[in-house]
Amino acid sequence: MNTLHLYIRSMGMLLRSQLQYTSSFIMQTLAQLVMEGGEMLAVILVIDRFESLKHWTGGNLFFFFGLMSVSFYITEFFGRGVTGNFPSMVRSGQLDTLLLRPRGILTQVLCSGVDPRRITCIAVGVTALVMGSNMSRVSWNILKVLALAESIVMSCMLILGLFLIEGIFCIHSVKSVELVNALTYGGRSACQYPIDIYPRPLKILFTVLAPFALTMHVPAAYIMDKPLYGWPTWTVFVTPLSGALVFAILVMLFNRGVKFYRSTGS
Amino acid sequence: MVDLSYIEVENLRKTFTVRKKREKGKLLREKEIVEALKGISFTVEKGELVGYIGPNGAGKSTTVKILSGILNPESGRAEVGGRVPWKDRKEYVKHIGVVFGQRSQLWWDVPIVDSFSLLKDIYKIPENDYENRLKELTEALQLEKLMRTPLRLLSLGQKMRAELCGSLLHRPELLFLDEPTIGLDAVSKLALRDFLKWENKEHGTTIMLTTHDMEDIAALCSRVMVLGHGQKLFDGKLPELLERFDTVRTVAVKYDTDDPKLELPEGVEINKQDGEIRITYSPAEIPTANMLALLQNAGSIREMTLQSENIDYLIAAMYKEMDL
Numbered sequence: 001m002n003t004l005h006l007y008i009r010s011m012g013m014l015l016r017s018q019l020q021y022t023s024s025f026i027m028q029t030l031a032q033l034v035m036e037g038g039e040m041l042a043v044i045l046v047i048d049r050f051e052s053l054k055h056w057t058g059g060n061l062f063f064f065f066g067l068m069s070v071s072f073y074i075t076e077f078f079g080r081g082v083t084g085n086f087p088s089m090v091r092s093g094q095l096d097t098l099l100l101r102p103r104g105i106l107t108q109v110l111c112s113g114v115d116p117r118r119i120t121c122i123a124v125g126v127t128a129l130v131m132g133s134n135m136s137r138v139s140w141n142i143l144k145v146l147a148l149a150e151s152i153v154m155s156c157m158l159i160l161g162l163f164l165i166e167g168i169f170c171i172h173s174v175k176s177v178e179l180v181n182a183l184t185y186g187g188r189s190a191c192q193y194p195i196d197i198y199p200r201p202l203k204i205l206f207t208v209l210a211p212f213a214l215t216m217h218v219p220a221a222y223i224m225d226k227p228l229y230g231w232p233t234w235t236v237f238v239t240p241l242s243g244a245l246v247f248a249i250l251v252m253l254f255n256r257g258v259k260f261y262r263s264t265g266s
Numbered sequence: 267m268v269d270l271s272y273i274e275v276e277n278l279r280k281t282f283t284v285r286k287k288r289e290k291g292k293l294l295r296e297k298e299i300v301e302a303l304k305g306i307s308f309t310v311e312k313g314e315l316v317g318y319i320g321p322n323g324a325g326k327s328t329t330v331k332i333l334s335g336i337l338n339p340e341s342g343r344a345e346v347g348g349r350v351p352w353k354d355r356k357e358y359v360k361h362i363g364v365v366f367g368q369r370s371q372l373w374w375d376v377p378i379v380d381s382f383s384l385l386k387d388i389y390k391i392p393e394n395d396y397e398n399r400l401k402e403l404t405e406a407l408q409l410e411k412l413m414r415t416p417l418r419l420l421s422l423g424q425k426m427r428a429e430l431c432g433s434l435l436h437r438p439e440l441l442f443l444d445e446p447t448i449g450l451d452a453v454s455k456l457a458l459r460d461f462l463k464w465e466n467k468e469h470g471t472t473i474m475l476t477t478h479d480m481e482d483i484a485a486l487c488s489r490v491m492v493l494g495h496g497q498k499l500f501d502g503k504l505p506e507l508l509e510r511f512d513t514v515r516t517v518a519v520k521y522d523t524d525d526p527k528l529e530l531p532e533g534v535e536i537n538k539q540d541g542e543i544r545i546t547y548s549p550a551e552i553p554t555a556n557m558l559a560l561l562q563n564a565g566s567i568r569e570m571t572l573q574s575e576n577i578d579y580l581i582a583a584m585y586k587e588m589d590l
Contacts, residue, residue, distance in 0.1 A: 017375035
């Protein structure tokens, strides 16, 4: 409870300090809108050209895209400390400062960053979700709402976990690793389309290693009444838990990394 | 049973593995093992103000990092107030404060009072206690007028004062300062030293500081430890240290005549230049009074200056003698 309180207070403070540069904030937020709007435009073009992708209609594709945008940018909004700042914190020795405080390292890293500019990206994502839902004529019920909520939460954990990998590499004195970006940003780009359009290696990558397919595509397909691979309904609520699993494993590795740091120094 | 000191360090060792750049023609990068600490032992009593000096790379920062719980040592024992620094980090760091001269612990873009308030939450300081302590520290550090200013707009001296305030809010028993006066102007340095003396006296806070500024040591520390190549080379009072290495003195004399009849004992270095004679001698061999008498007998003196070596030169000489 205390940790949550600290997180909220830190966020408040960081938000206030970022809003001090008002014009810069507005410009950057608009820039983000253009960027993410462009991404959505790409989807619109695909749908305009092909009308459907395998058995997925245009509305379905909007829904997948929206789910990815919302999850990814919520993570970047609230987890900026992990997704953006951490590697440079290790390099600049700021990690030492965190070790001097009577709090968990991950807590402090999370408390160290927020990125409110992402709000427009989230808005684009929500728009896509609503459009997709309308165009696919989704008949909402309580189970579907729950499935969506679980999917978003678990996807956020998955993305946060994947971003931790870069931090872990950094601690082991390896500089920024492009491979990690292939999982995070690459995952975002690839998995805004449903997994079953991809060849096998990519399917394995995004089902087993970075299970976006399990946290997003399985529940989303269920919500649109086109179960992925024809899996039964209960899987919809079980497979997204893989996001929490990946997160837990990486948090463990992260804590090991911190231990390693303390025994080797920088 | 012997009474335990507040800080007990025994045979502390730490090695780092440094990965070298890969050389041409070799498949693997070579590794080099650097011994940062080669078995350091010392004790510090509660309320002491200890200076910790040594050339760059001597292991000062490593010692501070181990004693503040950031790093684990390779072997050896250390206890601070009965607690082992690298065990149960979260509990241990509640009792210490650390200020790095070159690294900020406060938040860059926010008014410093907001940083302090967040530190209150991080350290779980009770509201009442926090208010009192903050008032006391801001008065002592003259921060009242700066409280609403973001850290980035403060001058270096103001920043250091803010950092000190932040690191002392939770009333640590032990304060580490890593080069606190680096880059500060004379006024700021003096103010900082006064504050540290005050905090030490008022609250009995044990203070350990590393520095390259010998005046810090002279002004603050009752005791000084010299570290070199990962070993402790000296531990005692500053005057004792200076006495041991204050081996050389220089006199520059000008006589009225061009050719004074100087008769000096052996072992004295004489340099003549533009009518000025520079004599370098060791006060241990020839007492200064005798030297002056000899000089006076040689003729009528027009001008004379006697120099004892500057404290920094002394330290440099000491590092040299100890082969650092």
